[in-house]
Each structure stands twice: as structure tokens, then as C-alpha cells.
Amino acid sequence: MAVVAASGGGEVAYDGRSLIINGQRKLLFSGSIHYTRSTPHMWPYLISQAKLGGLDAIDTYVFWNIHEPQPGQYYFSGRRDIVRFIKEVQSQGLYVCLRIGPFIEAEWSYGGLPLWLHDIPGIVFRSDNEPFKFYMQNFTTKIVNMMKSEKLYASQGGPIILSQIENEYQNVEKGFGNKGPPYVRWAATMAVGLKTGVPWVMCKQDDAPDPVINACNGRTCGETFVGPNSPNKPAMWTEHWTHFYDIYGNITKVRSPQFIAYHVALFIVNKNGSYINYYMYHGGTNFGRNASAFMLTSYYDQAPLDEYGLIRQPKWGHLKELHAAVKLCSQTLLYGSRTNFSLGALQQAYVYKGIKGECAAFLVNTDAANEAEAQFQNRTYRLPPKSISILPDCKTEAFNTAKVSTEYNTRTREAAVKLNSPLIWQELDEVIAVYDDTSLRSNILLEQMNTTKDTSDYLWYTASYQQFNESQPVVMRVNSDGHVLRAFVNGQLIGSEHGTFRNQSFSLAKNVTLRKGANNISLLSIMIGLPDSGAYMERKAFGLTNVRIGDKDLSNYSWGYQVGLLGENQHLYTIEGSIKVKWHKFTSSPRPLRWYKSKFDAPKGNDPIALNLGSMGKGEAWVNGESIGRYWISFVTPQGSPYQTWYHVPRSFLKPRDNLLVVFEEEMGNPLGISIDIVSISKVCGHVSTSNPPLIDSYVKHIGRRPRVELHCPSNKNISNILFASFGSPLGDCNNHVVGRCHSINSTSIVERACLGKKMCSIPSSHKIFGGDPCPGVLKDLLIEAHCQ
Known part of the structure; x- marks a missing residue:
């Protein structure tokens, strides 16, 4: 067991099975909520909904560029108030994973690095480079000392049980050659030397130096994670992507609650996983100009809590039930012994036995196309395609990752x-900038980030071009390395063009008619956020690279520049x-x-x-x-x-x-x-089947639910109308449904009496409730859709 020295508070250690907090192994579910992508007013509600969803911890990055926008100038108020955020998490009884980085990527402008680093002589980001290491250590130490002064580490009685240094460095390490590995070792040594009293992790760093824990990021870490690089380290999943960030020019696929739940359970059994963090649990909003290049303002809207903080069902509820089922097994998982054996060609049983005879089992069907019938301990279990059934007592199926029984809602x-x-x-x-009104001049096309210092998305490139002949059409061509261009000649827009996330360079070519004499060329170059990743970020360049009018190259012409808009x-x-x-x-x-x-x-x-x-x-x-x-x-x-x-x-x-x-x-x-x-949430829907196995009592107590439809309207709304109700064999699901051959004619009236005018209602899936069995011998479903107003 690796022990991280405590100083008067709770001891946080780890072994090859899990984190150990105050002497107890812990199986932890965590969720990422970024303080900067919401507001202090939202924080208490977001954290409470995460806790209600079965989370044990909240994970957040630390955003260097908003805390130190200029060297030595620090800001920690409003949405930047990280201490207030962590104390709110603490007040609600949850742990914190603090991902200091301080490079974070996070689809955040410049990966969280302040742009002024770009101007430090001789600097090379994220490498064995003394200038970068100096400033990185300064900021990391600043944050650690702030947390210590507020007694926020678990070693001091606070909620922080884990910290992260660097972020997904292995993705770029090869690009730095022999400057990469020593940087990794330095970063680990520097972090551990700050003596926080809690463990450090490095995500996507398979060779994380001891005692730093290597962790996985991705969609399917139960399949792809190489595992801890030491038998004394636990398997940790620092980013289980609940969706994927949305960018202009790319359509991302929504990840279903079934997919997410399956891979959580698989990570637990396949990799002995004991820490899973959802990225994101609440994504929020990229306010201001903080989104990185070509990222939408909305961030991870498909997370269990949507951009606005509203619960997204069934994702939130299905994961809540998963957490409850796993927690029923946690002591057996953490302290028991495991065996596994085949249930079929693509089926496997993982059985855990506790020291007092406890038994828990996970029945896995990896077949993505076919349901499987599995015999386990003299019982038959039907396993849907690509699913895992959790049996906390080795008998009763408390949860199956593919069977969604929680309610659906519509925003x-x-x-x-x-x-x-x-x-x-x-x-x-807005005034179109012209050469005569500019004070910044150059005989070359300046690089945009160096010129604006990220004070604005906008940079005007202006020139006064002399046409010696009479008016005549000519082709003007402009090449740019990103991201958007709006071209004006003599105050008139002649054309616009833009790049894409995958190909940010582009060209604009337009026919223009120039007047004899001076012509005002005004080219507005626009950036859509700074880059957020990659090796040698400090070398990346943007803005115009070449301008030609006819056969004349104006790249070395006399150019005047205006940073930003007059209105800004x-x-x-x-x-x-x-x-x-x-x-x-x-x-x-x-x-x-x-x-x-x-x-x-x-x-x-x-x-x-x-x-x-x-x-x-x-x-x-x-x-x-x-x-x-x-x-x-x-x-x-x-x-x-x-x-x-x-x-x-x-x-x-x-x-x-x-x-x-x-x-x-x-x-x-x-x-x-x-x-x-x-x-708002305007519609809610629930669908359960009497064919679902009965829930064991301890699970019912844990989640407060037996097989029944539960409908919940938002706190300020009541159920105003029953849009659909059928006890019998309704066809379809909450997205599309019709009455089937078996249907109780009392369905709507029974549900209306139970639900109308209420904020929530609960209807058991039982023929006794609906005045009799409409079709004896047929397994029944109950499907209800209601309107909230």
C-alpha cells in the first residue's frame, strides 16, 4: 500500500485495488463540473443533482489563463472563485479531484495556458525547458498553497482526495523527442514535492513515475486501458466521455446511457476499476471568448446534466441506478476474491466472494448483435446484446446496463x-479600418496572435493600393491560416471565407474593380478561439499569409494594423x-x-x-x-x-x-x-415491464423504486395532461409509441387520477392497479407519457 503522508486530517492512500480514505478502500463515482462554465448561483444546484445521481466526487480542471491573465496578476472572484466552488462541494459531502494541469486542453482557449507565456524568451511549452518549468511550477505551487491555506486537502480535513499534474501528455510526448521523458519525470517530482497529503495522477501517461498513478481517458477504458503501471496502483478512469465536444463542421454521435453504463461495469470487472469520472457530468457554457478553435459555445450539452443544469433523462437516471447497484457490491468488490469463467462463446461471469461469504456477480455479454441465455448457479438469465447484468447477491439481477427503466424527458x-x-x-x-487611420505599421503580414495578444478575435490588415491605370477588374487573392476573413475594398464587402476545424487554412479569390489612384484594402481576419492542444503550441501561427492583386504580391507591402473593433x-x-x-x-x-x-x-x-x-x-x-x-x-x-x-x-x-x-x-x-x-422540461415518459426481474430489497431501498413508472415534472410545474398511457403490450418506446394488441381500457383514467395536478406520481406496473388483467398469460408493460406545465 502506498501511503501519502497526512497532516492532522484524513489519510489518503492507495493500493492495487483502490484509493484508501481513512483506512477504508473506496469505489468512487465522480463527475466533471467546471466552475468557469457555470456560475456561482448554479453551483449548489449542480452539485446537489450530481450527489442525487449517485456521485461521490466532483472533478474540475484549474484554468490558468483566467486566474493569471498577466504575469503575477491573479483573479479568483465570480466564476473564477475556485475556493468557493470546492467549499460548496465539501458542504454537500462530496470529495474533489483537482486537476491542476496546468495545461488542461479541455476545449479551452490555448489549453488553459495564458497567452503571455508565448512571449517568454526561449520558451517551449510542455517540455524539458527551464522557462516553461519555472512558470508551470509557480502556478502549480500557487494553487496548492491556496488549497492548503483554506485547509481543503483531505489530509487537512478537506474534500480534495486527488490531484492531477499535466494532461494527456503521452499524446504529444514523441513530438518532443528526448525533451519529453525528462519533463514527465520532472513534473511528477515537482508535484509530489508540494506535499499535498493526497495522491497525484497523470492521465494518458502509461509510464507515470511512482508514486503518481497513471489513469485512462476515453470512451471504452474497460477495453483499451493498459492498466496500472505498478501492481500497487489502482485502475482509474479520469475521463469517461458522456458525449463528445461539439465543433463547427463536425456532427458527433450521442452516446446512449446503455453504452456509458456498459463500459463503466466493464471497467470494474475487466480492469478492477475503482474510480470512474464522467467527463462531463455537466458541461455548461463557454462564456466570452473562452472556447478553443471552432468549438461551440455550448459544451457537452448531452451530459447527464445539460448545458442549463436540467436533468437529462434517461441518462441521469440510468447511471444513478447503475451506481446504486454497484454500491451494493462495493465491499465484496473491494475486499473479496474474484474468479471468472465462461458462460458461452461471448459471455463471461465475474464472481466475487467476500470474507464473510458475501457473493456478487457480473454477467457479461460482449456479443453486440445477439441476446444470450446464460445459465448461472442453476438459474437462467437473459442477457441483451452488449450488456452486463449486476447480481449483488449472485442471484437477483438488480441492474442490466442495456435495460433502461428510468423515465425519459423532453426539453x-x-x-x-x-x-x-x-x-x-x-x-x-462598425467603422471599417483604413490604412491612413492606423498607427501600427509593418512591411510584412504580421502573425495574428502575436499582434492581438488575444485581446480580440479581430485584426484589421489595411493597405492603400495605388492603381495607375483606369478602373479595371482584377482578381484579388488572399491566403489565410485561420479562421475567417472578410475582405473590403473601398469600404465595400467583396467576399468572405472561412476554414474548418480540420483544415483551418483557406483562400479567398474575388474579382474586384479598382479605381484609378488610391484604393483602401481592408481585410478583417477573425479567429474563432485559440488552439487547445498539440506539440509546440507556441509555434502555431494564424492570420493572413499572402495577398495578391492580379500578378502583384503584396505580402511585403506597407500594411497598417488595427487590433480589435472600434466598438470593442x-x-x-x-x-x-x-x-x-x-x-x-x-x-x-x-x-x-x-x-x-x-x-x-x-x-x-x-x-x-x-x-x-x-x-x-x-x-x-x-x-x-x-x-x-x-x-x-x-x-x-x-x-x-x-x-x-x-x-x-x-x-x-x-x-x-x-x-x-x-x-x-x-x-x-x-x-x-x-x-x-x-x-424547460415539458414532457416526461416512463416505461417498465413486468418481465423485468424483481428487485432485491436492499437495492429498492437504495434507489427508492420498485418496478413502476415514476414521472417527475420540474419543481415549478405540475402534470397537466396524460399524453399516452397503456398497461398491456404497447408498441415502441418513449420516443415513439402506439397501443398494442393487449391494452387495459382503464389505462388513461387510472393514470389521470393518480397524476394530474401533481409534480410527481408513481404507478406500479400491476394488473391490480388497472382493474384486472387485460390479457392473462401475456407479459405486461406500462408506458406513460405526460405533459408538464
């Missing part, structure tokens, strides 16, 4: 405030800045690069709020000076729909009345189509 958005009157909007055109410099998006300029009445003639502002009253109630920007093109939006993120409606999926239409506006951003909405529109969107929408 809807409804316009509460429509901003469709021209009278409530004002507008202001004037802070038009703030209440103070917006009143310092003269806005104009709204006109029905759109043009690119225009600011819009309006005011609205907050919708009543506590439901989450979203800004519907479906009528816009591309830009950024602010509410009361708070950026709710970039939007890009005009970038559509192969099916022709926007990747994201609704943008989360946290309630804490709002006042009761006169909330300032400012939108900067790059293209020619129409703000009259914008609305303030309420987001």
Missing part, C-alpha cells in the same frame, strides 16, 4: 420575450460604454459589421433562459455587459440547420427589468427574429 424552449419590433432596437455601424475599444457592450456613443434608429437595410442594442425584462419564474439567435449570422452577444459567447448561425450542418441556435443566459446575469442586450453581427442577420426563450 423545450418557448419564446417569453419577442424582440420583433423595430422600435426597441438601435444600431451602430469603446465597450459598447457594457451599460456604461453604450451610453457614451450616439446610436441610430433601426433600419431595415442590413449591412455587415453592425452593432445592435435593445432592452428586455427578465421572464418570470426560475426556468433557465436562452437567447434565440436563429435569425442572425455570426458574431458575439452580451447581456448587461456579460458575454454569453460567440455565435455562428450561418455555419450549418450537412442537413442545413445551425450547429447552435440557443445561447444560455444565466439568471444571475439578469435584472428584473431593463436588461441591456448588445449584439455584434458580422454578417447581415436580422435582430427582429431574436427572442428570449424559457427552457
Whole structure:
């Protein structure tokens, strides 16, 4: 057993089976919730729903670039208040895994590194490089000392039981040659030397130096994890992806609750896994300009808690039931002995025996296409394709990963405030930069990040081009390394182009007619976030790489530069800045690069709020000076729909009345189509079968449920209508259903009496409840769908 020295608090150690907390082995379920992607107002609710879902711990990265945006200037308030977040987790009785990094990737701008590191002479990120190691150690020490001063490590009686140094380094290590391995050893030694009193992990680092634990990230770690690199280390899964991040230009597949649950159970039996962290449990929102290149503002909306914090069923409920079933076995799993034997060609039994005769079993069917009938201890079990049955007493199936019996729900958005009157909007055109008005000059095309220092997405490249002949058409070609370009000649837009996540370089070629004499060439280069990963990030370059007019190469021409937009410099998006300029009445003639502002009253109630920007093109939006993120409606999926239409506006951003909405529109969107929408759970559905095996009493007590349909409306809504009810043999599922051949005619009336007007109701799947058996000898299902209002 590896013991991490404690200092007056709880001892955290580990052995080859699990983490050991205060002398007890622990089988832990954790979930990632990032403090920066939600708000302090949301934190208590998010954490409580995670705990209710059966989690033992909350996992979060530490975001270096928001805490130290300039060297030595630290910020830890508002959404940056990591101490407050951890104390909230502690107050609700959960542990914390603190992933300091400080490189985190996380689909976060620059992987969490502050851009000023880029300017340190001789620096090479994430390698055996003295400048980088100096600043990395400074920040890591700063965070560790902050946690110590607040007594937040478990060794001090706090909730932090685990810390992480670096992040998925093995993905890039080969790129650094002989500078990679010594950096890994240095990082481990540095972290352990900070004496936190709790273990450290490195994820995706199969050779993590002792005593640092190597951990797995991915979708299927029960199949792919090589295992701990020492028999004295436990198997840990630091990122079990509940979805996958969404990016412009790529459609990700939704991961089903059955898929997620199967791989959790497989990791436990196949790899002796004892720590599983869901990434993400709540994804949240990339407010401001924090999303990395081509990432959506919405982050992991398909997690068990959606972007707004609403429970996403059946994912949340199915995993809750999984956690309950596994916890019934935990002592046997952690302290017992294991044997495994074949139940068939693609079926396996894993049997755990405790020291007092306890018995638990996991019956695994790895056949993805066929159900299996397995004989185990003189009983027959039907195992659906690609599923695992959990038998906490080696007899009764408490849970099967493929059988979803929890309720389903449907999220809807409804316009509460429509901003469709021209009278409530004002507008202001952004000034197109021209060469004569610029003070920054160069005879080369400057690299964008070096020039803007990430103070803005926008960089104007301007030139005054002399045409000596009479007006004539000519081809202007611009090459760029990302990400978006809007080209103007003499104040007129001649064209736009953009790259993609996979190929951020692109070209724009347009016919233009130049007038005789001076012509203003104004090229607006736009970045959609900074890169977040890869070797030698400090060498990555963006912006324009070549400009040609006809056969003339202007790359070494005299260029003038303007960093950012005039409206940004004037802070038009703030209440103070917006009143310092003269806005104009709204006109029905759109043009690119225009600011819009309006005011609205907050919708009543506590439901989450979203800004519907479906009528816009591309830009950024602010509410009361708070950026709710970039939007890009005009970038559509192969099916022709926007990747994201609704943008989360946290309630804490709002006042009761006169909330300032400012939108900067790059293209020619129409703000009259914008609305303030309420987001809510509008429909709930449950489906159970009497063919499901009876639940053992201890499991029923643990999750508070027997085979029955339970419907739960949100706290501010009641069940207003029964949309479908059938006890018998309904066809389909909660997504699509009809009455089958066997159906109790009393189904709807019985359910209405039990449920209408209530926030929740529970209907047993029993013919006694429905006034008799509509078809004796036939196994019955109960399927109910209800509307919440």
C-alpha cells in the first residue's frame, strides 16, 4: 500500500485495488463540473443533482489563463472563485479531484495556458525547458498553497482526495523527442514535492513515475486501458466521455446511457476499476471568448446534466441506478476474491466472494448483435446484446446496463420575450479600418496572435493600393491560416471565407474593380478561439499569409494594423460604454459589421433562459455587459440547420427589468427574429415491464423504486395532461409509441387520477392497479407519457 503522508486530517492512500480514505478502500463515482462554465448561483444546484445521481466526487480542471491573465496578476472572484466552488462541494459531502494541469486542453482557449507565456524568451511549452518549468511550477505551487491555506486537502480535513499534474501528455510526448521523458519525470517530482497529503495522477501517461498513478481517458477504458503501471496502483478512469465536444463542421454521435453504463461495469470487472469520472457530468457554457478553435459555445450539452443544469433523462437516471447497484457490491468488490469463467462463446461471469461469504456477480455479454441465455448457479438469465447484468447477491439481477427503466424527458424552449419590433432596437455601424487611420505599421503580414495578444478575435490588415491605370477588374487573392476573413475594398464587402476545424487554412479569390489612384484594402481576419492542444503550441501561427492583386504580391507591402473593433475599444457592450456613443434608429437595410442594442425584462419564474439567435449570422452577444459567447448561425450542418441556435443566459446575469442586450453581427442577420426563450422540461415518459426481474430489497431501498413508472415534472410545474398511457403490450418506446394488441381500457383514467395536478406520481406496473388483467398469460408493460406545465 502506498501511503501519502497526512497532516492532522484524513489519510489518503492507495493500493492495487483502490484509493484508501481513512483506512477504508473506496469505489468512487465522480463527475466533471467546471466552475468557469457555470456560475456561482448554479453551483449548489449542480452539485446537489450530481450527489442525487449517485456521485461521490466532483472533478474540475484549474484554468490558468483566467486566474493569471498577466504575469503575477491573479483573479479568483465570480466564476473564477475556485475556493468557493470546492467549499460548496465539501458542504454537500462530496470529495474533489483537482486537476491542476496546468495545461488542461479541455476545449479551452490555448489549453488553459495564458497567452503571455508565448512571449517568454526561449520558451517551449510542455517540455524539458527551464522557462516553461519555472512558470508551470509557480502556478502549480500557487494553487496548492491556496488549497492548503483554506485547509481543503483531505489530509487537512478537506474534500480534495486527488490531484492531477499535466494532461494527456503521452499524446504529444514523441513530438518532443528526448525533451519529453525528462519533463514527465520532472513534473511528477515537482508535484509530489508540494506535499499535498493526497495522491497525484497523470492521465494518458502509461509510464507515470511512482508514486503518481497513471489513469485512462476515453470512451471504452474497460477495453483499451493498459492498466496500472505498478501492481500497487489502482485502475482509474479520469475521463469517461458522456458525449463528445461539439465543433463547427463536425456532427458527433450521442452516446446512449446503455453504452456509458456498459463500459463503466466493464471497467470494474475487466480492469478492477475503482474510480470512474464522467467527463462531463455537466458541461455548461463557454462564456466570452473562452472556447478553443471552432468549438461551440455550448459544451457537452448531452451530459447527464445539460448545458442549463436540467436533468437529462434517461441518462441521469440510468447511471444513478447503475451506481446504486454497484454500491451494493462495493465491499465484496473491494475486499473479496474474484474468479471468472465462461458462460458461452461471448459471455463471461465475474464472481466475487467476500470474507464473510458475501457473493456478487457480473454477467457479461460482449456479443453486440445477439441476446444470450446464460445459465448461472442453476438459474437462467437473459442477457441483451452488449450488456452486463449486476447480481449483488449472485442471484437477483438488480441492474442490466442495456435495460433502461428510468423515465425519459423532453426539453423545450418557448419564446417569453419577442424582440420583433423595430422600435426597441438601435444600431451602430462598425467603422471599417483604413490604412491612413492606423498607427501600427509593418512591411510584412504580421502573425495574428502575436499582434492581438488575444485581446480580440479581430485584426484589421489595411493597405492603400495605388492603381495607375483606369478602373479595371482584377482578381484579388488572399491566403489565410485561420479562421475567417472578410475582405473590403473601398469600404465595400467583396467576399468572405472561412476554414474548418480540420483544415483551418483557406483562400479567398474575388474579382474586384479598382479605381484609378488610391484604393483602401481592408481585410478583417477573425479567429474563432485559440488552439487547445498539440506539440509546440507556441509555434502555431494564424492570420493572413499572402495577398495578391492580379500578378502583384503584396505580402511585403506597407500594411497598417488595427487590433480589435472600434466598438470593442469603446465597450459598447457594457451599460456604461453604450451610453457614451450616439446610436441610430433601426433600419431595415442590413449591412455587415453592425452593432445592435435593445432592452428586455427578465421572464418570470426560475426556468433557465436562452437567447434565440436563429435569425442572425455570426458574431458575439452580451447581456448587461456579460458575454454569453460567440455565435455562428450561418455555419450549418450537412442537413442545413445551425450547429447552435440557443445561447444560455444565466439568471444571475439578469435584472428584473431593463436588461441591456448588445449584439455584434458580422454578417447581415436580422435582430427582429431574436427572442428570449424559457427552457424547460415539458414532457416526461416512463416505461417498465413486468418481465423485468424483481428487485432485491436492499437495492429498492437504495434507489427508492420498485418496478413502476415514476414521472417527475420540474419543481415549478405540475402534470397537466396524460399524453399516452397503456398497461398491456404497447408498441415502441418513449420516443415513439402506439397501443398494442393487449391494452387495459382503464389505462388513461387510472393514470389521470393518480397524476394530474401533481409534480410527481408513481404507478406500479400491476394488473391490480388497472382493474384486472387485460390479457392473462401475456407479459405486461406500462408506458406513460405526460405533459408538464
